[in-house]
Each structure stands twice: as structure tokens, then as C-alpha cells.
Amino acid sequence: MTPARSSGAVLLAVDNISLSFGGVKALTGITFDVREREIRAIIGPNGAGKSSMLNVINGVYHPQQGTITFRGEVRRDMNTHRSAAQGIARTFQNIALFKGMSVLDNILTGRNLKMHATLIEQAIYLGRARREELENRRKVEEVIDFLEIQHIRKTPVGKLPYGLQKRVELARALAAEPILLLLDEPMAGMNIEEKQDMCRFVLDVNEQFGTTIVLIEHDMGVVMDISDRVIVLDYGKKIGDGTPDEVRGNQAVIDAYLGVAN
Amino acid sequence: MEAKLATFPRLLLEHAHVRGERPATREKDLGIWQTWTWAQVADEVRALACGLAALGFKRGMRLAIIGDNRPRLYWSMTAAQALGGIAVPMYQDAPAAEFAYVLNDAEIVYAIVEDQEQVDKILEAAPQVPSLKHIYYDDPRGLRNYEGVTSIDRLQEIGREFDLTHPDFYNDEVARGRPGDVSIVLYTSGTTGKPKGVCQTHAAFIVSAQGGCGFDKLDSRDSILSYLPMAWVGDHLFSYAQWLVAGLTINCPESGDTVMTDLREIGPSYYFAPPRVFENLLTQVMIRMEDASAIKRGLFRYFTGVARRCGAAILDRKPVTVGDRVLYAIGNLLIYAPLRNVLGMSRIRVAYTAGAAIGPDLFRFYRSIGINLKQLYGSTETCAYVCLQPDGGVKFDTVGQAAPGVEIKIAEGGEVLVRGPMLLKEYYKRPDATAESIDSEGFFHTGDAGLIDDSGQLKIIDRAKDVGKMNGGAMFAPNYIENKLKFFPHIKEAVVFGNGRDTVCAFINIDMGSVGNWAERRGIAYSGYTDLGAKAEVYRLIGECVEQVNTELAREGPLSASQIHRFIILHKELDPDDDELTRTRKVRRSFIADKYGVLIDALYSDKNVQHIETLVKFEDGRSGMVAADLRIEEVKTLPAVPAREAA
Numbered sequence: 001m002t003p004a005r006s007s008g009a010v011l012l013a014v015d016n017i018s019l020s021f022g023g024v025k026a027l028t029g030i031t032f033d034v035r036e037r038e039i040r041a042i043i044g045p046n047g048a049g050k051s052s053m054l055n056v057i058n059g060v061y062h063p064q065q066g067t068i069t070f071r072g073e074v075r076r077d078m079n080t081h082r083s084a085a086q087g088i089a090r091t092f093q094n095i096a097l098f099k100g101m102s103v104l105d106n107i108l109t110g111r112n113l114k115m116h117a118t119l120i121e122q123a124i125y126l127g128r129a130r131r132e133e134l135e136n137r138r139k140v141e142e143v144i145d146f147l148e149i150q151h152i153r154k155t156p157v158g159k160l161p162y163g164l165q166k167r168v169e170l171a172r173a174l175a176a177e178p179i180l181l182l183l184d185e186p187m188a189g190m191n192i193e194e195k196q197d198m199c200r201f202v203l204d205v206n207e208q209f210g211t212t213i214v215l216i217e218h219d220m221g222v223v224m225d226i227s228d229r230v231i232v233l234d235y236g237k238k239i240g241d242g243t244p245d246e247v248r249g250n251q252a253v254i255d256a257y258l259g260v261a262n
Numbered sequence: 263m264e265a266k267l268a269t270f271p272r273l274l275l276e277h278a279h280v281r282g283e284r285p286a287t288r289e290k291d292l293g294i295w296q297t298w299t300w301a302q303v304a305d306e307v308r309a310l311a312c313g314l315a316a317l318g319f320k321r322g323m324r325l326a327i328i329g330d331n332r333p334r335l336y337w338s339m340t341a342a343q344a345l346g347g348i349a350v351p352m353y354q355d356a357p358a359a360e361f362a363y364v365l366n367d368a369e370i371v372y373a374i375v376e377d378q379e380q381v382d383k384i385l386e387a388a389p390q391v392p393s394l395k396h397i398y399y400d401d402p403r404g405l406r407n408y409e410g411v412t413s414i415d416r417l418q419e420i421g422r423e424f425d426l427t428h429p430d431f432y433n434d435e436v437a438r439g440r441p442g443d444v445s446i447v448l449y450t451s452g453t454t455g456k457p458k459g460v461c462q463t464h465a466a467f468i469v470s471a472q473g474g475c476g477f478d479k480l481d482s483r484d485s486i487l488s489y490l491p492m493a494w495v496g497d498h499l500f501s502y503a504q505w506l507v508a509g510l511t512i513n514c515p516e517s518g519d520t521v522m523t524d525l526r527e528i529g530p531s532y533y534f535a536p537p538r539v540f541e542n543l544l545t546q547v548m549i550r551m552e553d554a555s556a557i558k559r560g561l562f563r564y565f566t567g568v569a570r571r572c573g574a575a576i577l578d579r580k581p582v583t584v585g586d587r588v589l590y591a592i593g594n595l596l597i598y599a600p601l602r603n604v605l606g607m608s609r610i611r612v613a614y615t616a617g618a619a620i621g622p623d624l625f626r627f628y629r630s631i632g633i634n635l636k637q638l639y640g641s642t643e644t645c646a647y648v649c650l651q652p653d654g655g656v657k658f659d660t661v662g663q664a665a666p667g668v669e670i671k672i673a674e675g676g677e678v679l680v681r682g683p684m685l686l687k688e689y690y691k692r693p694d695a696t697a698e699s700i701d702s703e704g705f706f707h708t709g710d711a712g713l714i715d716d717s718g719q720l721k722i723i724d725r726a727k728d729v730g731k732m733n734g735g736a737m738f739a740p741n742y743i744e745n746k747l748k749f750f751p752h753i754k755e756a757v758v759f760g761n762g763r764d765t766v767c768a769f770i771n772i773d774m775g776s777v778g779n780w781a782e783r784r785g786i787a788y789s790g791y792t793d794l795g796a797k798a799e800v801y802r803l804i805g806e807c808v809e810q811v812n813t814e815l816a817r818e819g820p821l822s823a824s825q826i827h828r829f830i831i832l833h834k835e836l837d838p839d840d841d842e843l844t845r846t847r848k849v850r851r852s853f854i855a856d857k858y859g860v861l862i863d864a865l866y867s868d869k870n871v872q873h874i875e876t877l878v879k880f881e882d883g884r885s886g887m888v889a890a891d892l893r894i895e896e897v898k899t900l901p902a903v904p905a906r907e908a909a
Contacts, residue, residue: 141292146403151519153293204404 008036010069011212012057012180017066019052019236026052027063027236034180039206039213041223043247044233045256050216051093053233054182057214058090059083071179085113087179091169091186093216099158103168106157107143110175111136143174146208147201163194167201174205181205183215187222195219199226224248232256268441269464271307271344273506275436278304281482281509287333290516290524300509303337306418308432310334310341313421314372315431317396321346321438324368324447328352328361328384329376331488331514334400334414336502338374343445343464344436350447350459351493358386364449365391368459368690374414377401381411441465447690448495448642459690460495460642470647470684471503473666477650478612482509484531489514489521495642496616500534503645525606533613537620540635543605544627565593566630573598573630578654598631607633614638616646616661621749625658637661639722643699643706644668645684649720660719670720671705676737677726678712679705711739723821728851730761736823738766743824744849746814750807751776755836757849758826759862765827767865769858770804771835777803792890795831801895804831808897822902828865829897830872832858833890839879861892870894 012034019027027049034040042050055061057068059078068075070086089110097106114136117129125133144150147167152160157168166186173181186202187195203226205211217223223230224244232240232247234256240247247253267273277286282301289296298306319325325342327349329335339349350368352361354376361383365373371393375384381399385408388394397411405411425432445464449457474480488501505512510532515524525533551562572586582590602608613628613635620637628635634653639661640646648670651662664670668682685706689695699707711726723729724739732738738760747756747768754773760766772795780803781788788794812825836842842854855862857876864872875889 138292141294145292148517150293150516151523154523200404207406208403 008038010034011036011071012214013069014057015067015069017056017063017068019049019056019061019063025236027056030066030233030236030238032231032238032241034212034214037206037210037212038228039202039215039226041227041230042214042216042233043218043220043223043230047235048233049236050233051184052236054090054184054214054216057083058088058182084176087177088182089173089176089178089180090182091166091173091184093184093188095162095165095169097157097165097169097172100156102154102156103149103160103171104140104144104153106168107140107171107175108136110172111139113176139177140175143171146174146204147171163190166190166198170201174209177209178211181211181213183213185216185218187217187219195222202226268468269343269436269439269443270340270445270468270503270506271436271439273468274300274304274307274340277506277509284482284509285511286505286509287336287512287514288528289333289514290520290527293516295513295527298333306334307337307340307344308425309418309421310338310414311344311421311435312425312428312432313417313419314341314347315345315435316420316424317417319345319347319372322348323372324348324350324370326350326352326365326368326370326373327375327492328373328380329354329400329492330518331490331492331497331501332376332400333514335374335376335492336488336505336512339446339502340506343439344432346435346439346443348444348447350449351498352449353491353493354380355491358383362387362390364457364459365394367457368447369393372396372398374398374400378404381405381408385411439464441468444687446498448493448498450642458692458695461687461690462645463687466684466686467499467503467645468507469667470499470645470665471507473668473684474499474647474650475504475508477652477666478532480504480508480510480532480612484508484611485511485513485528486532486534487515487521487525487528487530488512489518489524490534495640495646496534499646500532522606526604527606529606529609531609531611533607533610535613535615536617537615537624538618540615540620540628541624544624547601547605561596565597566627568593569598569630570626573632574626577629577632577634578656594632601631602633610634612636616640619745620658622658623749629656639720641708643686644680644682644708647684648680648708651719655717655719657719660715660721663719670714672713673707675726676711676713676723676729678708678710678720678722680708681705732760732766732823733762733764734823737820738824739821740851742821743768743811743815743826746811747807752780752803753807755843755849757836757851757854759855759865760824763866765866766824767862768808768826768829769854769861770808770829770831772800772804772831774835791835792833792888795833796890796893801831801893804829805895805897812897812899816900817903819902825899826897827899828894830861830865830892830894833874833892834876834878834888837878864894
């Protein structure tokens, strides 16, 4: 079943991307593709450029060189708003939620791009505003049900334990009904049970909604279990790319993880 | 009993006919309460039953039902019964290995389960259950790529098609059902040996439900939150039998974690919870009151005082002074009514608790703020229906009077025997066990020791097998005394000894939270459990609790000989990991008696200190030794007080 998912059409193609901050080269000539409906992992030691890669994909950083093709279209002048509008959603390594707002409201913010009613329409809550509100709330409730967080619907996010906050962040990303979901270390800082839950949710999202997922993760067990293909970065360069088994046997990868002098 | 109301499927048809548009079942889904009317439920059940029949379900077969309280799982019970089948609800939190035993014992061919979690477990158990052929699920999430399982939606589709071509089938099948048919097999929890299937008939549960509804005047306007395991007899009585008998509304919570929120939203008029739930609720209230402003705290303290003085009497319609009535009315406005609202109990007419002893303070608190909390007594074998507490005659230490139609007798040895229409038909495939528990006169042996008090109410003292005799000939009921001790928040666990001895002595575990807090407020420094338990002040504190228990026991006639003479505060907490408690936190007496033999000997000698070393297992699996010199404290005992004076 698993290999079949990697045979879909190319959804995202990253071609020869280089990114540098002043004199620091964060990414050098990175090329890879993400196919429809697959779970693609990016791994690598600290500072390898994993988060930078995600930031390039969703338009936070602008690479000095290379092109990104999303759904057959070469992107120019990318920014985060436009990438969200194209159907790319993400979560963050350090949770970025509105701490004082309830879980429900936080997830509703994920629907922001689906709201078209004007301020005045919203204020009188008639016609389009009302229809949209109902539709958005229904979608949010589906996500809440999906991620099994009904019991904290009205709880302010700041009061929740870390593992649940991570789940709320995933919920917000899902509320946007993304085509491509970028997860930056979704399981960092979780205990084993929370990790298992999160793995199941990631797999369910992929299966149920057909969402393509690119994830960064440190836990090798998790990565090897749930991903279809893995890219390995080290010092901003790609040193491996393939199925979990291929990557596991790759000498360059083993060296990078065991720390051979460069 | 009218013939047309003699089985559950017939009751459902009757409700669909009489009150077709009234709500029968609600479930919170996607954040909104969804309602099904009686007519809709009857239609859904019909489709389920026809679907099962179309796929080969035959009269007398058993249908396993596994999951949380979901409307379609309740309906599946009626569907199976409509075909002359038997519902077998199973505990949804049991692991696959336990599933296999029950599935095999009940020779299950058809199973309806809730979701992926249950499907995974039943598929894991399936290789050991050769009879199992058909599995249906309610919630399709994550099950898209599973083979060999079918959704209930599909089952109902098949049923609706079958119904079109066989229009008389369903009604004919329902008409063939007899009140004496077994409607359900409920498996006992199996604390002693393997679980046994208790076979109950339509008639037994319908009589029990009618008795209960008549006793508490329940009707179709009442509503209840269905959140306790479907495999448990209490839930079957409240959420199923009484649902179909009274025509009330059952409400299924969104998930196990949202029960408290759902309770508040629904505001049921009838409520059941084990004592633990009431205790947790009260603790939450108390903690939140500690954080409230001084004015609110003051009001709360003052008016709970008023309630303690006269609240229960007002609820029981007993004479109360005008002054107290006025104060209580003000208190109701300021404190009790808002508090009931927060607890989701604004509309409660009757609340029940059972399953374990409830502390008198806890019980009085709920009654004093105007919640009609009562106790009942029953077991799986008696449809959870033996004793009920009448309005106006509620006591915390009895379980009430015999329910309508039930006969109670106390045997020679003190065991409670019951007879009535609610008794089980038999244990499934266990004629030996059936013969053992029902005697030739038709009395069921409950295994509980009890006595009937002056007002004719039954008082359960202990499990009959735990009851012993002291050397003086007096009865010794360890659980009864231990419960009295454990009602004190400072005492977490207690084990008393006295069987075949002259006096009673006790081991005590202090409650770290409660005693720790008490010590902090007094500036008593301590390093951990062992250190705190050894403090002279703590011994004095616990000594006072024990003395109070002695005062109570002195008034209880035959039990006055069981007053506690000496006690030890144990140096470690009794722990299931060390095999001292069962997983459900019941004391393993004989194991403890062996392990702490030295301490028992010391209790019954004239020593005041005893040294002991004990092996303990830590949570990470390592083990180590704990050594301590334990003090033994004497407690004052009182002369027995004649029962009359005590009252």
C-alpha cells in the first residue's frame, strides 16, 4: 500500500534552491519533489536547514536561486498569504497559537481565507455572513471531532498541556482544508503515548482527506514508520533521498548522524 | 402486564405510536445536540433488525455490542431483541484478550462495535473466536481500507431493501417475542474467577424498570445522561429498560471527556453516578471556592452551614423553624441554586448513587443543597433492583427498603437473600453456578452480609465471605469498619484485623494530599510519606479519627465490640504494584496479613514500637527496601451504648 502513494503526480517540485543569510549558506542547490497524497519527511541534524526549507516552501524566505513549482505552476514573488491561498498550511516548531483565545476560536482563524463577507455584513450577521459562519463552524467542528478535542473546545489554549496545544495547531492547519500540509516537528517534546496519537492523526489526515504532507521530525522511529519517502539534509545540502529503507542504508546519512568529521 | 407492552421491541412500537414526535434519543455530534424522535428510532431499529435478518441473524442468536454509549448501539439491542435474539453488551475498555473469552463463552457470530479502536481489538481477538463471522461498525473513520467489516449504514441499507420485499417480516418477528425470552446477557466483572454471563429476560427488566419508575414517578418528560458503560447492569436499567418503559429521553455525551459539560447543557432530571463522581465534583467545587473572593467564600461558608443545619430536613419535608426556612431560601437564591446549576443539577428530581459506600458528609452535602440524592442496592443478577430509598426516608447508612415486588430475608449467617420477578433466569451455560446461587425456595444469595434496621431499611455491612467472628462471639465486618475510617479525608486506606481475636486493631495509610496540606498549614516539616506518617502530631490527628469511629461503633449494638484498640500508620502506601491492593483498589487481606505479620503480632502484643523492613517496587520497575520503626498507638474505646439511647 505504502509505495503506491509515492507514484502519484508531482504536486510540488523544488529545483536547485539555494538560500543564504548574508555569508551563511542555509541551503545549497536543493532539488526534490513531493508527489500527491504522499507523506514526505525531511530529516537531518540540528542546523541542517530543515525549517529553512519549509520556510522557503511556504514563502517566508525567498531563495536567491532556484525555482519552486506547485501544482504545475512556477512560483514567483511568493509570500505567506499567497501560499496559504494556494492551499499550503503549516504548523510550527514552537507553537504559534493565540494563547488567550479558546481552542474553537483558534481553529476558526484557520478558516480566515474562506471568509468573504464584508465587515458590515458580519456586523449585522445576515445573508452571506451568516451562511459562512455556519459553514465555517461546521468545518471546525468536523476537525475537532477528527482530532478528538471536543472536551477542550472552549478552553483557552494557554491553559492546555503542550501535547494538546500541538494538536490544536494541527487542527488550525486542517481547518484551512490544505492541499499540502507542512508539519514542523509535530512530535517534539511529546511522550510516547502522545507521539503515537499524533502519528495516527497524521496518517488519518493523509488517508481521510488525501492531504499531502511534508514533515520535519527528529524521532527516527516515527519517520521510518509513517513516511513514504525521506530527504536527508546536512549543512544545507541534500545527502540522501528515497524510501525509509534506502535512506537507512545510505552511508552518507549514517555518517551525518554519527558525526564524521567534515 | 399488558401483552402488547411485554417485550422491549413492542414497547418501542408503542412509543412510536403514542408519542412518535417526542424526543427519544439525543446525541451531541459536531458540537450540536442531534435528536431522534420515537418514530425515527423505531424506523432505525426496524432497518437494523431487517438488515441483520437479511444477513442471516436467527432467533436465539446473541449479538455482541461493544462501544461507548452511542444511540445506534442502544438501538442494536432492540434490533436483536426484535428478532428474538439476545444482546450481549461488553465492556468497551477491556483488552482484546478479555474480548476473546466473552465472545467465545457467548458463542458470538454477529458483533456491532463502535469505531476503529473496537474493530482493531475485535479483529485481534477474532482468530481465537471461530464462531465470529459478521462485524459491523458505527463510526467509519479510519476504517476505509479494512476488509471483512461492514458499516451500520450499509447494514441498514440492506435492511431497508429487505423490508420492502418482506413488509410483514418485522412485525411478525416482534409479535413472536415472549416476555420470558432472555433479552440480554450481562457479564459480571469477574473479580472472583472468570466472568459469568447473567441471563435476564424481558419480563425481569421490564418489571424492575416499572417498579423503579413508579417509585420515583418517572415519565416521558424525564431525561437522563447515558454515560456509564453499556455492559453494566445499572446503565441497562436506567438508559435502556427505563427508557423504553417510561418513554423518557436518553442523551449520549459527545465523548467520555465531555460528560461534565454535556451534563450541564442537558440538565437531566434523573441522574446516576458512583460515589467517586460525586466526591470529585465536590472537591472541584471546594478548590474553586478557595480561589474565590473573600466575600464569596464567606457567603459560601455561612450558607453551607445553614444548609447543613436544615437543608436535608427541608428536602424531607420535616418541620423546620421559620428563621431557618427564610435563611435557607436566601441561601438558595445566592448559593445553592447557582451551585446546582454549575454542577448541571438544576433540574434533577432524583439522583442515585450505588456501587460503593458513600461518606456521610458527602451524602449530606448534596442533600443539603437540595439535590435529592439517594442510594439503591442491587446487582447484575437482580437487574440492579432490590432496595430503593423512599423520598422522606433517606439515610446515608442504609440502602433503603425493599423495592416494589421484592422480598428480602436475612439468612442465619447474616447473608442477604432476595426473591422476586427481577431475578436472573440463569447463568449462561453454568447450571452449577445457577444452582449454587438460587436456593430451593427461589431466594438468590447475594453474597452480601446485612441487617434490617428499626425502620425496615436494609443496611449492607460487608461481603459475606469477609465477615468473621471475634473471640467474644461478636460479628466482625472488616469492610464496614474500614469504610468508616476511609470516610475521613485524612485516611486513604485502612486494613482492620479482628477475626478470631479479642480486640480489633488497624493499619492506616494516611492521605498524602490531605495530611500533607494539614501539616503545611501548621508548619510541620516533613520529607516524605514515611516521615510524615511517623510524626506524633499526625498520630494524634489519626487517633482522633479512630476515636470518632469508635464512638459511632459503640452505638451500633452488635458492632460495638469491633471498636479499634490499637493502630499503626504504615510506613508505605499500599499499592497494587506490590500486590497489596487489586487494580480496582480493593484490599488483599490475606496477602497483607502475611507480608506484615510482624506488625500484626506487635499490634496484639504490648510493644509500642516495631521495626520493619519491606521490599517495595518503584514505578520504573526497580525495587528497594524501606525500613522504619513504627509507633503503635492506643485508642480510647467506649462502652456499648444501647441502640435506643443512641437515637
